Amino acid sequence: MTKTRWLTKDEQVAWLRMAAVLELLPGVLDAQLTRDEDLTHFEYYVLASLSEAPRRTLRITALASLTNATLPRLSRVLTGLEKMALVERSECSEDRRAKNVTLTEAGWAKVVKAAPGHVENVRGLVLDQLSQEQVEQLSSITAQLLTRLDPEGRMFASTGG
Amino acid sequence: MTKTRWLTKDEQVAWLRMAAVLELLPGVLDAQLTRDEDLTHFEYYVLASLSEAPRRTLRITALASLTNATLPRLSRVLTGLEKMALVERSECSEDRRAKNVTLTEAGWAKVVKAAPGHVENVRGLVLDQLSQEQVEQLSSITAQLLTRLDPEGRMFASTGG
DNA sequence: GCTTTTTAGTTGTAGATACAAGTTATCGAC
């Protein structure tokens, strides 16, 4: 129980701004995808993750790890996506406890259709707002933060420092 | 409908890292406060906002704007905080539709008690992970993003560029 | 001043998420 090291004025400002971004950005990302594609950002992220996997297929646990979702959450989201015919569950031959999820053709088409709008949104909100130099700085800063937030690089094919 | 400007490799990496931070950081902030103080990060933010207001009092709408909450959400959270005796609602004399919320003595004590752990957490997760220079860069970058995300500076006493 | 519109806040209802418990299957000890 040592004495608290309070934030300096500059740190305080930096953190308050960061906290505000943390609060605002997810809602704005969600809003565009919901409006244009009737998908939450999380659902999009699930589909996008599958689209990049070998054979567009992953074990549910692996997908949960990639997306930082709990298993119950992912299970229910997958049920929803399955109802939309965007993914399919199937038994896993090697481990009969486990299941595979596969992106259907319709699911692939959905990702292809949704990607441009999402990318434009990310550009408009973030990347195009920053100078080339700032984008590099942001990349370094977030990489540094992830060493603590995600030490095992689960959400990320840990692209070197 | 122009051709999509896809992300360069560097942009893609920067964005994926940023998205991962966005996904992970709120949960970790919440976990510490819930564990140590039985408060969500949002509840803490509400109490902290009140603690800095004149007379520790704000109109509900003003508080909603500061915290980026919808009115229904804030209304219910306030009901919860009121049950914990951390805040009090009172009629607003100037406008009888409106209500004021005030931090009680117990609410003030709660913020004072919770702040050190929260600050240590923010330090450990973010500020102490970065160099002095990176903290400045983060501050500039987030300020830039907020010009788009929060053009009216609602969440922030817009501290100049 | 009376009516219409807008604003402040609360509550109804539905969907999303978490934690815990349940099910089925693998793994490890022996």
Add this chain to the structure above:
DNA sequence: GTCGATAACTTGTATCTACAACTAAAAAGC
């Protein structure tokens, strides 16, 4: 190979949040 422990999901239940409908009061139109 049998038994207890662990792992991969799924489902039950409670809480949280959003959107919409509701109440009450101020503001605006005329």
